Amino acid sequence: MNQINNSTNNFFFEEEENINLRQVLEQYLYYWKWFVLGLIVAIIGALFYLKYTQKQYQVSAKILLNEKESAAGELAGLADAATMFGTSSNAEVGDQIEILKSRRLISKVVEQNNFNIRYFSVGRIAEIETTAAESPIKILFLNEADKLNEELFEELEVKIESTTKFKLSNRNTKEANTYSFGQKISTDFGDIIISPNKNIAKSIDAEYLIKLYSLDYTISYYQSKIQIEPNSDKNSKVVNFSLVGTVPNISKKFINDLINQYNLDLVTDNNKLTEATSKFIDSRLDIVTGDLQGVDRDLERYKLSNNITDVTSEANIFLQNASDNEKKLLESSTQLQLVDYMNSALNSNKTDLLPTNIGLQDQTIASQIASYNELVLTKEDMLKSVTNEHPNVVKLQEQIGDVKRNLKNSLRLYRNNTQTTLSTIQNKQNQITSRIQKVPSQERGFRDISRQQQIVEALYLFLLQKREENEIKAAATPENIKVIDYAYSSKVPVSPKKSIILLGALILGLVIPFICIYIYKLLNNNVNSKEDVEDAVGAPIAGQVPKSDISIIEQNDNSSVAEAFRILRTNMNFLLKNSTDPQSIYITSTTSGEGKTFISTNLAQILTMSGKSVLLIGADIRSPKVLDYLGITDQYRHKYGVTEYLISNDINISDIIIKNPADYKFDVIYSGQVAPNPSELLMNGRFDDIVKYGKANYDYVLIDTAPVSLVTDTLLISDSADITMYVVRANYLDKRMLAIPKELYQDNRLKNMAMVVNDVDFTKGYGYGYGYGYGYGENHNKGRFFKNLFKRK
Known part of the structure; x- marks a missing residue:
């Protein structure tokens, strides 16, 4: 049995081992709208970032270290002595660079220019830094020692209400009060005065931010930002300065003053x-x-x-x-x-x-x-x-x-x-x-x-x-x-770079949806494809039925669903070794809602299209649905069914057969009324008579049975089956539930068991790879873009 099953698996799916990469790609391409949306959102975000992020400019300068003369003005003999003791005629360039970057020099520049006080214009989205001269307000410390406080770190919001008054808010303490310009303000970090500049009248109702930093923090900040490097020529005494900042005038002032302080x-x-x-x-x-x-x-x-x-x-x-x-x-x-x-x-x-x-x-x-x-x-x-x-x-x-x-x-x-x-x-x-x-x-x-x-x-x-x-x-x-070039600014901002930001946005726009989809698939524990069923159960796959809104296929139907049932019919005959004898085919599933009745009715329809006589029996006497799928419930709900036949010996099998209902080419025995003791009825032996009758008068007898995980009804009557079609619904059944069909298959409790994967979404890249063109002349329903985009998968 296992040998037959293995050969069957190899027969059906040998070619599919080479298309895993394509399947994975198709699974992600199914969500192409999310990738498009991700790209749109990322690019829009990048454009907003480029618009509202303050640009940074590089400021550069260049100096030449001159020869040092002695106090009396003579250099005679210095060159020879320098060679003797291994030093240059002036201080080594590297040592002078360390002096230029020293905290002592930078602290003097910071203190002289109050670089530890920064001014920002507050917009609706971003805060734009400006110079103290361009700011309409200016902060003054009444005690200079307070400005040098090592723990100073404050953010003060100033809303200018008029040319004489303003509202001051401390972001750290959340305190807010209204003051007059020039008024003494006592704070935790010292006594201050906020005074107006000449352009105060143009800034009424505008908001500004004053950031106060400690001197130590500001020195460390500029030490990390300033780049001072020697020229590439080892014998050169040229020193290059570079500083990147949002306000070029501040950077220029810092570099020029640093050079002047060094010369001093x-x-x-x-x-x-x-x-x-x-x-x-x-x-x-x-x-x-x-x-x-x-x-x-x-x-x-x-x-x-x-x-x-x-x-x-x-x-x-x-x-x-x-x-x-x-x-x-x-x-x-x-x-x-x-x-x-x-x-x-x-x-x-x-x-x-x-x-x-x-x-x-x-x-x-x-x-x-x-x-x-x-x-x-x-x-x-x-x-x-x-x-x-x-x-x-x-x-x-x-x-x-x-x-x-x-x-x-x-x-x-x-x-x-x-x-x-x-x-x-x-x-x-x-x-x-x-x-x-x-x-x-x-x-x-x-x-x-x-x-x-x-x-x-x-x-x-x-x-x-x-x-x-x-x-x-x-x-x-x-x-x-000798100053070769005083500080000058680049005209083109060095950050943010538009090309890099847009490229990063494109990458994020693709990567983030990919990660989200990957996590979704990782956390999704439902059966998605026949590979999940094959790996977990090991039984042969008789066919896959694509996702569709069709209840039952029609005559001469060329849709993907009809083609799937034709393949299922071919594979089923192969599993039955193309026998010409009448066959009883059981259709079951793990739980309700997996589409076994859908498979039963459509398989009966496709078999009749090949000229075979078919009897469809609704053996799920607990939850009858065959008549519902055929759309004939109102016509035959009062007719005898399987339940009535199992209960009464006075009812003949011919009395419960519905001949060609609604012009279908197959006959139907529906389940009948719901009985209080279904298991006991199925054990009385009369159900076997129905199967024997069907095999004696029809080419195929299709039995739609109850789910095996809920009740034992199917196992009670499974001996009459020539083949058992076990239906698993994709994106519905939990993978852990596949342990049930695996056990049934390994224990051989269902005869000639084969798997049918129902409701497969081939557009996601699962299955045989028919993908977007499974069948001929299919009229797919294609909604609008955004309707499909946000449609629940």
């Missing part, structure tokens, strides 16, 4: 270096001035005590020879003092900045001093945004230590060389001195004091010159950056 910081650093040099020179001048005054007094006392008024003629003999030596001696002595001054500054300096270009003739020492100051400034810049423990700061400190040690070594070496030179000059000078032994001792003393006076005076004049140079440098500090 660099100027401040230069001023610090200049100030350090100025303090050093002033301190040296104080000392040298005292020395010079002391030498002058010594010379004055010497002349007075020794009555010296002029240089004697004897000394003139050696002046020419001694003159050159004295100049060299003076120069060497000056260099030694400068070295001592620099050593003193290096050992006791508190600011870490060293004076530059004070007259040391060794170019290496001048370059090392410039490099040392450059590293100290770089460290101070870093400490503005990071701590001493930061790896870059630690690395810089190590470099500063290395430069400091090298500078001390260079000073020591230079001092030794200068001392050696001085000794050589002094020896030569001693030789000359020994030759003027006859010169009066008074003149020699005068010479010594005069020489000391010249040395101190030369140093004094030198320091005065350097002080003046430093002051000139401080008064004419050059720009540290």
